[in-house]
Amino acid sequence: MDNPSLQAVSTLVAATDLSPASDHAVEQAALLAKQWDAELVLLHVFNDGFWATIKSIYEAERWAGTEPVLVARNRLSQQVRELAVRHGVRVRGETRTGRAANEIAVFCHEQNAQLLVVGEHGEDWIGDTVIGGTALKVLKRTELPVLLARRPASADxxxxxxATDFSDNSTRAAQLSVAWFPKARQQLVHAYSVAFEGRMRLAGASGDDIERYRKDEFSRAELKMQEQIQALRANTAVGKLLVHGYPAAVVIREAERSAADLIVIGKHGGTTLDERLLGSVTQNVLYQAGRNVLLVP
Known part of the structure; x- marks a missing residue:
């Protein structure tokens, strides 16, 4: 298949550091697994280097109790049992040792997973302080969609x-969104602008000139938007929104305005320039949107 991410989800992985913040990710993954009748695998990556640093800072030898890795495994097993009972899903737990991004990417490949779900913040302040950062690192290492779950879990x-820049990648992201969430109200948003508008003004371009160029950009974007929507072949209507402005700011603002439950965005665009631009846009949306974000490779 040309785009593996469009496969029906049969296995999804939820990465957890067993902190309260990662519980959002685990609960959201469980609800999606139930909805898709998929197997859920909880993965905990134990960073022994992290614990070595903790021991060097604090008087850890005076702490009573079991080795942290065993505690983590026991907590993971308990969480697996609770999820199976509460949600009626097929779920199992696995542990790995090492750096989160590398181990998660390798594990997801081994499991042939179609989706990775992560939470926002972790407690590994020495390494991957923000699991959102881990999500981007995983995305660089694998062709796997990553869902950053920020909010309390929702069944739907x-x-x-x-978000779309009309690249092949953003088309795939839209296709995945329509395929995975067919009952949702889907809306494509594109931010358009006039290249070098500020310098054009310095060179003497009038307000009328700039407005004419903006209208030209809008017309081109409107045509591309219609072509992209037709390419989706969605069974339900897909909304479209063209807004003048910087892409990340537009996406974040429109997500707030429409009370979107989820923002779907591609990792990069088609050309080298697009890749740099949407790469920065993706990171800005990921860190600033305050909403669930699905990153699509």
Whole structure:
């Protein structure tokens, strides 16, 4: 298949550091697993280097109790049992040792997973302080969609905002969104602008000149948007939104305005320039949106 990410989800992985913040990810993954009748695998990566640093800072030898790795495994097993009972899903737990991004990427490949779900913040302040950062690192290492779960788990994403720059990648992201969340109200949003508008003004371009160029950009974007929506072949109507402005700011603002449950965004665009641009846009949306974000390779 040309785009493995469009496969029906049969296995999804939820990465957890067993902190309260990662519980959002685990619960959201469980609800999706139930909805898709998929197997859920909880993965905990134990960073022994982290614990060595902790021991060097604090008087850990005076602490009573079991070795941290055994405690982590026991807590993971308990969480697996509770999820199976509460949600009625097929779930199992696995542990690995090492750096989070590398171990998660390798594990997801071994499991042939179609989706990775992560939480926002972890407690590994020495390494991957923000698990969102781990999500981007995993995305660089694998062709696997990554869902950053920020909010309390929802059984259904009813409103989805899909960011598009009309690249092949953003088309795939939109296709995945329509395929995975067919009952949601889907809306494509594109931010358009006039290249070098500021310098054009310095060179003497009038306000009328700039407005004419903006209208030209809008017309081109509108045509591309219509072509992309037609390419989706969605069974339900897909909304479209063209807004003048910087892409990340537009996506974040429109997600707030529409109360979107989920933002879907591609990792990069088609050309080298697009890749740099949407790469920065993706990171800005990931860190600033305050909403669930699905990153699509």
């Amino acid at each position: 994403f009813s409103s989805v905002l899909v």
